[in-house]
Amino acid sequence: MSDSKKERLNQIFDATLRLTGKVGISGLKMSAIAKEASIATGTLYIYFKNKEELLNALYFKLQKESAPAIINEISHLAINIQLYKMWKIALEQLVDNNLRIVFMEQFIISPYISNSNKKIDIGFKNYLKQILEQGKSENLIKDVNNDVLISLIIGFVRNFSVHIVNDRNGYLSEKSIDESFSLCWNAIKN
Amino acid sequence: MSDSKKERLNQIFDATLRLTGKVGISGLKMSAIAKEASIATGTLYIYFKNKEELLNALYFKLQKESAPAIINEISHLAINIQLYKMWKIALEQLVDNNLRIVFMEQFIISPYISNSNKKIDIGFKNYLKQILEQGKSENLIKDVNNDVLISLIIGFVRNFSVHIVNDRNGYLSEKSIDESFSLCWNAIKN
DNA sequence: CAAAATTATGAATAAATATTCATAATTCTA
């Protein structure tokens, strides 16, 4: 794909994300997306067959990009350090990509989602489960049902990221990261 | 309001919630709501001026009903008991009313929401804050920023309820309630 | 540089969906 085409696609995708943040998926109009992207409505149809394809392409791209990148490089570290690094990265990503999360959560139960996009991302959870198992075997982590531990970790980090975005204007301090992780670690450590 | 009218309204609201669970707010069509409620499309317009009013009325009702009812009766109990009771009730309500949560979350950033409905429910958070403050003053709760504690509690309970609904078919055992609360309490207690 | 190919435009058209309304059924009232 040419660079100019990539750029144009990003322009469209960014506009769609911004709009979703304002009016949700139910408020997305092709004309509004075009306007937000500063192009003509017809131009959208050069890049996508229709609205459904546009939204699915965006969702597919976001899902691809949301895979945790660092995982391999940290697996030799102590469990609590691994978890801290993950916590930090997850929190930063969630804060930075708030609009992406909003879009994905709404898209999943919209009428636009295609079957091929329905297989929900389970990768991150699986990875967490793996770390938790290791931690349990080393007696570092409470012997509690993984589902409960995972709910605490993911629920907390997500909710905290929303709080940072909405009530702290997106500003995430090191102190906040450390304070929240410390609470999380205290909850699950043995 | 007559009983038959109330009943009809509930019929419409229930249908709307069920549909939202299937196709999201973006997929809500007046004709589909009517069909789901087993009435004619035109009948909807006897009860509501238009779609926007219908959705706002539903949101308003849900928000009113989501206020925690037990609050007054437990304020004399020990902090951890108060929190346990709240945890249990919140979890049960979230599991039972999963569709309501989905609707409310989507509605908040839809183009339908009216200004008067925009003042988001902050009641529950305020109540939690109050308990936490009391707990801190009694040295029972960690001296950590309230926002962080609240994120943990609310994020955890919400995420866990979603897990129960999606992966455990909505079955919430006493054991799950106790296990999850125990984790939560361990995280925040001093 | 000229012709061909690609990309862009936005008004015109098609399609989807909200809303109305003439008519019918049902429920009140006296």
Added chain:
DNA sequence: TAGAATTATGAATATTTATTCATAATTTTG
């Protein structure tokens, strides 16, 4: 129980929004 009032119906109409397409601008090719 007859007539008035209310509630229900769904096809017809209005409105909104997606999509197309004739035309123009831009970029590529040779």
